Structures are given as C-alpha cells and as structure tokens.
Amino acid sequence: MAVVLFDTHAHIDFPEYGGDAGGVLRRAAAEGVRGLVNIGTDPASSRRSIELARRFPEVWAAVGVHPHDSAGGAAAAIAEVSGLLAEPRVVALGEFGLDYFKDYAPRADQEQACRAQLRIAQDRGVPMVIHCRDAHAPFLELLRSEGIASVRGVMHCWSGGPADLDRFLELGFHISLAGPVTYPNAARLREVAPRIPDDRLLLETDCPFLAPQAVRGKRNEPAFVRFTAGQVAELRGRTLEELAALTTANACRLFAVTLPAVK
Numbered sequence: 001m002a003v004v005l006f007d008t009h010a011h012i013d014f015p016e017y018g019g020d021a022g023g024v025l026r027r028a029a030a031e032g033v034r035g036l037v038n039i040g041t042d043p044a045s046s047r048r049s050i051e052l053a054r055r056f057p058e059v060w061a062a063v064g065v066h067p068h069d070s071a072g073g074a075a076a077a078i079a080e081v082s083g084l085l086a087e088p089r090v091v092a093l094g095e096f097g098l099d100y101f102k103d104y105a106p107r108a109d110q111e112q113a114c115r116a117q118l119r120i121a122q123d124r125g126v127p128m129v130i131h132c133r134d135a136h137a138p139f140l141e142l143l144r145s146e147g148i149a150s151v152r153g154v155m156h157c158w159s160g161g162p163a164d165l166d167r168f169l170e171l172g173f174h175i176s177l178a179g180p181v182t183y184p185n186a187a188r189l190r191e192v193a194p195r196i197p198d199d200r201l202l203l204e205t206d207c208p209f210l211a212p213q214a215v216r217g218k219r220n221e222p223a224f225v226r227f228t229a230g231q232v233a234e235l236r237g238r239t240l241e242e243l244a245a246l247t248t249a250n251a252c253r254l255f256a257v258t259l260p261a262v263k
Contacts, residue, residue, distance in 0.1 A: 003032035003244045004259070005229060006251040007222040008176055009095075009129065009156045009204035010036050013048035016208040016219055021052055025059070028222035032244065034058060034259045035251060036222055039095050039129060039156075041066035043080040053089035057260040062092040062129050068104040070096075070113035078116050085124055091255040093121045094129025095156060098142070101134040111142060118146055121153070127254055128153035130173070136164045143171065154254065157206050161188050165195060174254055176202040179212040179220065182231045193235040202254070203229055203247045 012024050028036065038053065039062045040046025046063035053061040063081040065074045084090055096117040098110050105113075121128040130153060132139050143151075154174040158165075165175065175196045181189040205228070207220035212227035226240075233243035252258065 003226070003229075003241055004248050005031070005033045005203065005225055005244045006035040006248040006259075007033055007205050007207075007225045008037050008154065008202045008251050008255075009039050009178070010207050010222050011041075011045070011209075012036075012038055012207065012222065013045055013052055014208055017221075021056070024221050024223075025056055028225075029058070031223040031226045033222050033225060034262075035248065035257065036060070037062055037091060037129075037251075037255060040064050040081065040084075041095060042069045043077050043084075046081050046084055050084065050087050050089055059089075060091045060255060060257055061087070061089050062094050063087075063090055064092075064094040064096045064117060064129065065113055066095055067097055067099040067110040067113065067131060068102065070110045071105040073109050073112040073116075075116070078113060078120070082120050082124075085120075085126060091257060092127040092129050092153070093117055093124070094127075094153070095131045096128070097131035098135035098139050099131060099133045100138065111138075114139075114142060115146060118143070118148060122148060122151075125152075130155050131157075133159060136160045136168075140167055152254070154202055156204060157210070158189070158192065160192075162192055162195060165192050169197065169200060174200045174202050174250060176204045177228060177232055178204045178206045179210040179216075179224070179228055181235075182213040182227060183216075184213070190235055193232050194237075198246050199250060201232075201247055202250055203232065 049061035
C-alpha cells in the first residue's frame with residue numbers, strides 16, 4: 001500500500017519559499033503528499049493561498065485573520081476574508097483564534113476577532129481552522145459564551161494536554177499534530193497522540209515553521225509531514241501506510257475535497 005499523505009496546514013506562499021511553490025510541491029509529491037491546505041493569516045496571504053489553489057490541483061485554500069493580526073478587532077480584514085469564502089477553492093475559514101503566548105495583539109482584540117470569525121464559520125457552515133496557544137480555557141469559555149456547543153473544524157498544531165483534548169473532542173473538533181510531536185521534550189504530545197480517535201486525527205507541517213526533529217533547524221516544508229506521520233504511527237501502533245490513509249481520509253472528509261488523480 002502506497003503512502004498517501006495530506007498536509008492540512010501549510011504556508012507555502014510565505015517569503016521563505018522565494019516563490020518556488022512548484023518545487024516545494026514536487027518534493028512533497030515525491031514523499032506521498034497528495035493534498036495540502038494553504039492557510040491565510042490576513043487578507044493578503046488569503047488571496048495568495050487562493051491563487052496557489054487555482055494553479056495547483058493538489059492545493060486548497062483557507063482564508064482568515066490570525067490573532068497576531070487582530071489589533072483593533074480587524075473588522076475590515078474579517079469582512080474581506082469573509083467575502084473570499086465564495087471562491088471555489090476555499091475550503092475553510094482560518095486560521096483564527098487566540099494566542100496568549102506571544103500576545104502580539106491585545107487579548108480583548110483577539111477575542112473580538114475570534115468571536116466574529118466563529119460566527120461567520122457557524123453561519124456559513126464552513127470548517128474552521130483554529131490557532132490556540134496558551135489559551136485553551138479562554139477559547140472554551142468564548143465558545144460557551146457564544147452558545148456554540150458543536151463545531152466543524154480543526155485545532156491546528158495541537159499543544160494542549162489530555163484534559164484539554166477531551167473537551168475539544170466533545171465539541172466535535174479534529175485534532176492536528178505537527179512537527180513538535182517528534183521533539184525529545186514532547187512528552188505531553190506523545191501522551192496525547194494515541195488518545196485521539198481515528199476519525200478525528202489530522203497531520204500538518206505548519207511550514208515554514210516547526211520542522212520535525214529529523215530536519216530541525218531547516219526550513220520546514222510539506223514533504224516533511226512524513227516524519228510526523230512516522231512518529232504518530234509508531235505512537236499509535238500503526239504502520240505508516242495505515243496512519244497516512246486514515247488521516248488523509250479525515251482531511252478529505254473535513255474539507256469536502258477529493259484528491260486529484262495521480263499523473
């Protein structure tokens with residue numbers, strides 16, 4: 001059985017790649033990566049993500065306003081990305097959420113922007129891609145205050161513990177693991193990885209950031225999702241091929257996409 005992987009969270013439009021999306025995707029395909037969602041963080045990167053998705057059949061786009069870009073509440077930017085949801089290659093709203101680790105935007109503004117995008121995702125019935133760092137309890141409280149008891153979406157680059165995991169699974173979230181699960185000090189992630197139900201598990205790179213341990217220090221790229229897949233497969237007692245198949249099926253189902261035929 002061939003390895004068929006899906007990178008559910010990438011930023012190959014970022015300047016770190018020097019416009020070499022074609023080369024990045026060729027290297028990814030050589031490692032079995034057949035699908036990728038390129039994630040917007042503001043209107044400009046959201047539009048770049050859509051352009052990539054138009055050019056490459058294995059790429060889809062998500063559009064959103066990142067918490068780092070939410071100063072002032074970001075109403076105009078959110079309105080702009082909301083309009084982009086009508087584009088045919090857009091499959092999700094995000095990434096958006098809360099980041100209380102870096103605090104690049106005031107927390108009140110982050111919460112305002114997060115609430116606005118939560119409402120849009122719920123109203124439009126699109127999956128949401130959530131960024132949540134050092135803010136799992138506040139994010140859960142925000143969902144409660146908005147009356148949201150069931151969601152369609154993914155907690156990207158999961159960094160919470162087992163107790164947090166159960167709460168987010170109860171809400172309906174998928175859980176995505178990235179390169180940090182391969183790091184020597186990632187005991188909490190290694191504890192969480194086997195506990196995610198088969199039908200809720202996703203993989204990602206979050207490239208160009210968070211390269212897996214085997215290539216740590218290098219610019220991350222979608223091809224390297226294979227290292228994360230191998231670690232997660234080992235932790236779950238599965239073969240790489242089995243783990244790749246189930247996570248790719250989950251991604252296709254969540255984002256309502258079909259992988260292009262192999263050339």
